[in-house]
Amino acid sequence: MEEPNIDSDKYSKELEVGVRVVQLACCLCQKVQKGSDQKGSSFGPNPDHVVSKDDDSPVTVADWSVQATISWILSETFGRENVSIVAEEDAQTLSDPNAATLLGSVVATVNETLSMAPRFGLKSPAAPLGDSEVLDAISRCNSTGGPVGRHWVLDPVDGTLGFVRGDQYAVALALIENGRVMVGVLGCPNYSSKKKLVNNSNVGKLSSDLWQEGCVMYTKKGSGQAWMQPLVHGDGILEWPNSASIIRVSSIDNPAMATFCEPVEKANSNHSYTAGLAYSVGLRKQPLRVYSMVKYAAIARGDAEIYMKFAKAGYKEKIWDHAAGVVIVEEAGGVVTDAGGRPLDFSRGVYLEGVDRGIVACSGVNLHEKIIGAVYASWDSSHL
Numbered sequence: 001m002e003e004p005n006i007d008s009d010k011y012s013k014e015l016e017v018g019v020r021v022v023q024l025a026c027c028l029c030q031k032v033q034k035g036s037d038q039k040g041s042s043f044g045p046n047p048d049h050v051v052s053k054d055d056d057s058p059v060t061v062a063d064w065s066v067q068a069t070i071s072w073i074l075s076e077t078f079g080r081e082n083v084s085i086v087a088e089e090d091a092q093t094l095s096d097p098n099a100a101t102l103l104g105s106v107v108a109t110v111n112e113t114l115s116m117a118p119r120f121g122l123k124s125p126a127a128p129l130g131d132s133e134v135l136d137a138i139s140r141c142n143s144t145g146g147p148v149g150r151h152w153v154l155d156p157v158d159g160t161l162g163f164v165r166g167d168q169y170a171v172a173l174a175l176i177e178n179g180r181v182m183v184g185v186l187g188c189p190n191y192s193s194k195k196k197l198v199n200n201s202n203v204g205k206l207s208s209d210l211w212q213e214g215c216v217m218y219t220k221k222g223s224g225q226a227w228m229q230p231l232v233h234g235d236g237i238l239e240w241p242n243s244a245s246i247i248r249v250s251s252i253d254n255p256a257m258a259t260f261c262e263p264v265e266k267a268n269s270n271h272s273y274t275a276g277l278a279y280s281v282g283l284r285k286q287p288l289r290v291y292s293m294v295k296y297a298a299i300a301r302g303d304a305e306i307y308m309k310f311a312k313a314g315y316k317e318k319i320w321d322h323a324a325g326v327v328i329v330e331e332a333g334g335v336v337t338d339a340g341g342r343p344l345d346f347s348r349g350v351y352l353e354g355v356d357r358g359i360v361a362c363s364g365v366n367l368h369e370k371i372i373g374a375v376y377a378s379w380d381s382s383h384l
């Protein structure tokens with residue numbers, strides 16, 4: 001496919017609004033996660049508010065609240081009729097009459113968040129949203145994307161398990177136009193804009209000072225650049241354009257010096273297969289196991305060189321788990337493909353159809369070629 005010509009002003013407003021609303025959403029998530037410190041607030045962790053979905057993965061007040069908030073802001077900003085959103089959550093559980101308390105928490109969290117929107121350069125509603133408006137904002141994110149038109153792609157809380165455990169998670173928003181990811185914004189509330197993910201012992205809990213700051217990374221397709229800004233905290237105001245720094249992938253291309261990341265959960269990626277690949281290409285460091293798209297963030301800003309994910313045969317990757325991270329890594333100088341070396345295809349609906357075996361993101365072509373070569377060499381003897 002030929003690369004489209006992208007004029008530099010195109011998508012500027014989408015990028016700006018995307019960054020503003022992801023900053024706001026990160027603030028929401030931090031308040032929910034640290035809720036025990038926010039006495040008297042409607043935010044707060046409540047074990048009853050972590051619900052198991054049909055696939056046994058968790059969903060929380062934060063997931064629904066972020067989705068409702070971002071959906072409402074995008075509709076207000078660009079006009080409801082112009083906004084198509086493909087997002088992870090639906091409103092079914094919340095609409096159940098038995099879920100009134102849960103819905104009450106989501107509505108309170110959304111309203112408390114939207115009341116802060118002006119600090120982020122966004123509009124607040126004239127009056128607090130009611131239950132039906134919040135449910136409507138969540139349920140209209142039911143687009144299935146596809147090859148034609150503009151679609152926002154949202155994972156409100158990616159790595160919900162990391163979120164529930166006080167560990168790494170991300171708010172991921174992307175804009176796809178005609179099947180290509182044109183804008184990516186990745187909010188990483190527990191990934192400090194200053195400190196590196198040095199080793200596993202640093203992939204720690206919220207109590208660690210290391211994570212307090214958080215960051216948001218973003219890019220526009222074809223800009224050849226990706227940026228990072230710290231999260232807005234306390235009563236801070238989000239300025240735009242602001243003092244974001246340019247991020248760049250690592251220049252290390254010697255496997256012996258390189259670090260690879262992968263999912264924490266064995267169920268999400270085959271750790272023994274990646275250990276074999278790592279050994280065969282000469283990677284010597286321990287893998288960095290990190291929840292969520294923070295793995296893409298780590299590659300984009302040079303904290304690690306390789307991200308590999310080999311899900312069980314039959315698992316279909318969703319576009320919201322990759323879109324924002326892929327475009328940020330690419331514009332920061334990296335390469336992302338499936339394990340057969342082909343680009344990921346965001347044009348075929350909710351799923352990344354046709355992914356060959358797994359996903360490989362690298363800081364540069366040398367390491368990438370080595371990993372893809374090792375996959376070809378080892379596949380027959382693997383036990384996926």
Ligand SMILES: Nc1ncnc2c1ncn2[C@@H]1O[C@H](COP(=O)(O)O)[C@@H](OP(=O)(O)O)[C@H]1O
Pocket residue numbers: 057088155157158159160161262263264265267268269290291292293311312315318321
């Ligand atoms: N069986 C499976 N195999 C691979 N990935 C899975 C999976 N079940 C869930 N996932 C995806 O893996 C994401 C978490 O990524 P990671 O394992 O890298 O932290 C989940 O995102 P959510 O937490 O948003 O549901 C989910 O989309």
Ligand SMILES: [Mg+2]
Pocket residue numbers: 155157158159320321
């Ligand atoms: Mg996800």
